[in-house]
Amino acid sequence: MRAYDIILKKRDGYKLTPEEIEFMVAGYTSGSIPDSQMTAWLMSIFFQGMDADETTALTISMVESGDTLDLSSISGIKVDKHSTGGVGDKTTLVLIPLLAAAGIPMVKMAGRSLGYTGGTIDKLESIPGFNTNLSSEQVVKQVNDIGAAITAQTADLVPADKMIYALRDLTAAIESIPLIASSIMSKKIAAGADAFVLDVKVGSGAFMKNIDDAEKLAQTMAAIGNNAGKRTAALVTDMDQPLGFAVGNTLEVMEAIDTLKGDGPADLTQLCIELGSAALILAGKTDSYDNGREQMQNLMHTGKGLKKFRELIIAQNGNPNVIDDPSLLAQAPVIVKAVSSKSGYIKQLDALTIAKAEAALGGSRGRADGSLDPSVGVKLVKKRGEKVENGSLLSYVYASNDESAEQAVNIIQSAYEITAVKPQEIKLVKSVVGL
8 A cells, every 4th residue: 555546546536445544644643654745645635525434534543543531431421512613612611510410421621722712721721720631540530520520632642633733734724624524523532422512613703604614514523423433413603703792711711600600691501501402412311402401501590500610620629719709810900991983783793803802912822932811801792783872882801901902992893893774683503413
């Protein structure tokens, strides 16, 4: 078997066998296949695509390139949740404790911020003392003890993905659905869960900008999971505007706590209930969405989810008092207002532009040293469809200094499109795949 022949076969649009795909992945990981040939192969996939069998084979080959997490000593159907990334997306902080309170063992390997997309690990590390670096033994023990663990991804899981992603990034081969899906699902499968609930974002603040691509990605990832013997469902959800009101690490932790208390924003609450309902079905806790929604609402309004979040913080050495006293979280020294310059209805609140405002404040990993300021961010007051007057408050800006605050205000004001006619409501959950 030669890399040249496999590249030629895919270049000409033929289907590859699992053995050929394994040869390419293993060869590149071991160093026997050079960057030049791997680049040619990835580009042939970019242009010719892969069917479900090929994409599953690619995913499994990537999983087998490194370690996997063994969760067999945890009883029950283990569920993992994944979002393709968005602005203000703090659903993991709400969903993991809620589902753990429902009796589902929740094992979540999370990442840090990437570009303008916030990272769950960064949010959790804004809680004083919270440890996000758990060993596999610690994960298993903690899930057996309290039902949930959230930990940072380790370097030993799916090394092929890291190598291939870096090459795709250098050679303009990122926007390929088979390559995106295999990258995401290889990490999910390697983390050892039995079932996956996926939140595929679509819109200005998401990686997938149009509904057709988002639904194709959702279908591809669900097919990979189910073909690999993992029950998988995917929801395609709106990310044209930020999720909830808070954008920024400390602010998002506070909003997640409010949501667990039953006082969160309507869109964030709805999304957590919908994703949670899918997870309950996958875990065999219910056979209907309606019953799943009832269970999720009950867990939220009775405080059982909040209690589980407190247990999670304690188990990972964080300060649980932040739940009752948000002042224990990092506080921005400068708070200013962004106001509307005209009257009308908010037709558009561009999620990507709001993310750029947070980045200008230092809230994402855009600094030269890769650090971020957990205290800064944006707290929205008005969102899409609402009526505003000239001078109406649009949002609060939390900043470290006056200069960055002023810059963020200007960016935020440009994110709002205000018209005389009230826009039609846009569905939060656009479609469900895999159930």
